[in-house]
Amino acid sequence: MRTAPRTGPTFAEKAEKLISEDRVAAVFGCWTSASRKAVKPVFEKNKALLFYPVQYEGLEQSPYIFYTGATTNQQIVPGLDYLKSQGVKSVYLVGSDYVFPRTANKIIKAYAAANGMTVSGEDYAPLGSTEFGTIVNKVKSSGADAVFNTLNGDSNVAFFKEYKSAGLTAAAMPVVSVSIAEEEVKGIGTQYLEGQLTAWNYYQTTPGAANSKFVAAYKAKYGADKPTSDPMEAAYVGVYLWKAMVEKAGAFDVEKVRAASDGITFDAPEGLVTVDGKTQHIAKTARIGKIGADGLITEVWNSGKPVEPDPYLKTYPWASGLS
Numbered sequence: 001m002r003t004a005p006r007t008g009p010t011f012a013e014k015a016e017k018l019i020s021e022d023r024v025a026a027v028f029g030c031w032t033s034a035s036r037k038a039v040k041p042v043f044e045k046n047k048a049l050l051f052y053p054v055q056y057e058g059l060e061q062s063p064y065i066f067y068t069g070a071t072t073n074q075q076i077v078p079g080l081d082y083l084k085s086q087g088v089k090s091v092y093l094v095g096s097d098y099v100f101p102r103t104a105n106k107i108i109k110a111y112a113a114a115n116g117m118t119v120s121g122e123d124y125a126p127l128g129s130t131e132f133g134t135i136v137n138k139v140k141s142s143g144a145d146a147v148f149n150t151l152n153g154d155s156n157v158a159f160f161k162e163y164k165s166a167g168l169t170a171a172a173m174p175v176v177s178v179s180i181a182e183e184e185v186k187g188i189g190t191q192y193l194e195g196q197l198t199a200w201n202y203y204q205t206t207p208g209a210a211n212s213k214f215v216a217a218y219k220a221k222y223g224a225d226k227p228t229s230d231p232m233e234a235a236y237v238g239v240y241l242w243k244a245m246v247e248k249a250g251a252f253d254v255e256k257v258r259a260a261s262d263g264i265t266f267d268a269p270e271g272l273v274t275v276d277g278k279t280q281h282i283a284k285t286a287r288i289g290k291i292g293a294d295g296l297i298t299e300v301w302n303s304g305k306p307v308e309p310d311p312y313l314k315t316y317p318w319a320s321g322l323s
Contacts, residue, residue: 008038015039019048025252026051028238031231032152033057033099040065049254051238054231055178055200057103058311059323063258067281068238068273069231070201073310076104078286079148079176079199080111082301088145090118094135094159095150097124104150104178107313107322114318120144125151130158136166139173149177156180160192170195176288181229185295193291200230201284202270203297211269227295228269237268241275241282272306281309 011030018024019042026049030036033056043050043064050065058072083091093108095101105122112119120142123135136159139147151159156177163175176197182204185193204215204227214236218228241264246252249260262277274283283306289297313319 008034011035011038012042015042015050016046019043019046025049025246026242026257028053028235028242030054033103036065037099047254049242049257051235051242053235053238055234057100058107058313059103061279061281061311063280064254065280066238066241066261066275067279067309067311068234068241070284070286071281071309071311072104072107073313073316074201074284074286074307075178075199076107077111077313077316078303078307079178079197079288080108080115080117082197082199082288083146083148083176084115084117088117090120090142090144090146092120092139092142092144092147093122093150094139094147095124096127096129096152096155098127098152100152101150105148107319108148110318110322125155125159127155128153129155132159132162135159136162136168139163140166140168144173146173147175149175150179151177152179156184157188160188160196164192170197180291181231182227182295182297183229185291185297186227190291190293190295194293196291197300198289198291198297200287200289200297202228202230202233202268203287203289203299204228205289205296205298206270206287208269208271210267210271214269230270233269237266237270237273237282240266240268241273245275274306276309279309279311281311283308 018027028051030052036052053068055070055075093105109119174197178199244264245257245261249256261275264275266273271285285306286303287299288301290300291297312323
């Protein structure tokens with residue numbers, strides 16, 4: 001299971017060491033938005049490159065960060081669009097108490113207000129919290145049609161166990177999660193998650209030759225019982241995109257690599273991805289999945305083509321004023 005982040009100063013110190021002492025050409029990493037925000041000024045001060053591989057809350061752009069995970073309009077908005085298409089009129093928001101869930105829920109509330117959707121409640125638990133009796137009781141009594149879940153780490157284990165214990169089901173009140181991938185399913189237990197929904201851009205089951213090769217190679221290296229996941233794939237993609245940028249630039253120089261980035265494509269396990277040099281995010285196909293009894297996630301909807309990144313949601317009138 002993913003755990004709560006280490007302190008911001010630790011991330012900043014380690015980033016400074018990699019850049020100033022180890023003289024690396026690029027860094028691939030960080031997990032939570034809190035960790036990314038802790039190192040962002042370090043990379044900007046040093047004019048060094050970070051490739052960040054995790055979906056995040058958007059409303060950010062940095063000349064020295066390439067974001068290879070989803071931004072808001074490639075994960076959260078598609079998740080809401082899917083719920084709306086399924087007739088959901090009300091949602092309950094449950095998240096961990098840090099940057100990503102609070103910003104994501106601010107966006108969700110703006111979407112709901114513009115799309116005839118009611119937010120029946122909003123609750124946050126401290127990172128790592130395992131006490132969810134009160135929150136789940138509030139969710140149950142709210143009568144919401146669905147739950148939008150931005151909990152992180154081990155809190156998901158406690159939440160879904162309490163959810164099932166309270167008699168709540170995926171059929172009656174589905175939960176859409178944006179931080180539960182195949183590895184978390186295994187840690188939480190399929191008996192608590194079967195039938196629940198996720199919003200990502202990649203699943204181990206995503207069809208295509210590139211993914212078949214990726215999954216086979218991963219399992220050969222790490223074990224047949226080890227699943228792949230969206231953040232793993234986005235990290236893998238980041239390395240290949242950087243390679244292509246360096247080859248196009250003909251140099252490791254950061255400014256030359258940045259200048260060469262626009263339009264770079266890669267036949268990724270998730271499908272074709274393309275770098276938008278202006279935002280330094282990538283175009284990605286949005287996918288909604290359903291968790292099965294086998295622990296795998298099967299796609300039930302996709303966007304049909306890669307969604308252009310819009311980290312500040314400039315193309316969504318209902319989002320004006322959020323940034």
